[in-house]
Amino acid sequence: MDNNIKIGMADYKVGEKDNILVTLGLGSCVGVIIYDSANKVAGMAHIMLPSSLEIKNNSNKMKFADTCIDLMMIELLKKNINKNSLKAKIAGGAQMFSVSLNSDSLNIGKRNVIAVKEKLKLLKIPIISEDVFGNHGRTIRFNCSNQELNIKSIGKGETVI
Template identity: 40%
Template sequence: MSDYSEQVEVVCRIGIADGAVVSRPDRLRTSGLGSCVGLVMYDVLTGLSGMVHVMLPTAPADFAERLRVDGVKPQKYADSAVLWLVSELQNRGSTIRNLRAKMAGGAQMFASAGRSDVLRVGPRNVEAVETALTGCSIPLLAKDVGGTEGRTIEFDSQTQLLSVRTAKSGTFTI
């Protein structure tokens, strides 16, 4: 006889410039984090968790119009992605005081980028996410950012641990 009280764990894959919210015991995973940042936000009480795969630091001035006309996703930009994720978690019952964050990514993928701020996409993404989290009063508990190699991350909503995998460093949790 089957025990229907057991929950089935689902892995929700997050694409570039996308995001999702899940509840325990589901997992969130994204790959291809070079200069992009994978941000996880989770509610320590409700078990809700969300992830966004951020491509760029700040939304353009005409973002609201592009969102309406072109369907540009708010998850594409660090500033709007953080606000989107907070809103999605709140819509499902989370409160800001119970939210925590972890992030990984933001690598410097271009060797010559030291001279040009335009090419420092990874570090600028990290800074923009940190600024947006501070603005929302959400503590960033752990991060694995910078460097020169890409990452794949997976968040376990049960343990609230973020697994980070790189080609050179292997897998570790934060």
């Protein structure tokens, strides 16, 4: 029985108990995991861009930190979780290409991480651990049973947070 739930780019999914939430290819994108450890319920989002307000073509609400996390929270709340005990883990937000400008506007990875952190702070969900920035891609796997986030990075190996 395959208990993996795959999350594509600009998507989110909710899992529970024995599910493993998986997303591939986080470069400048950020993987956001919000979970309730007592009930073994978690959601994972693959965030591509920081804000839906900055883009004209913003019809896919799952692309953006400001809207995707809200959509995922609606699904999580349907699973009888304790909203006050939610925690988060995040990974990604790399700067995949060398940019020699003095502006962070082209550093989408950094802007994504900032947007995700601001949204989680607004929702009063503490970030327990993170693996962000750098210049390497990541694949992440979150185990809903034990709340371990396994991170595989090209050239960096594997870590668990």
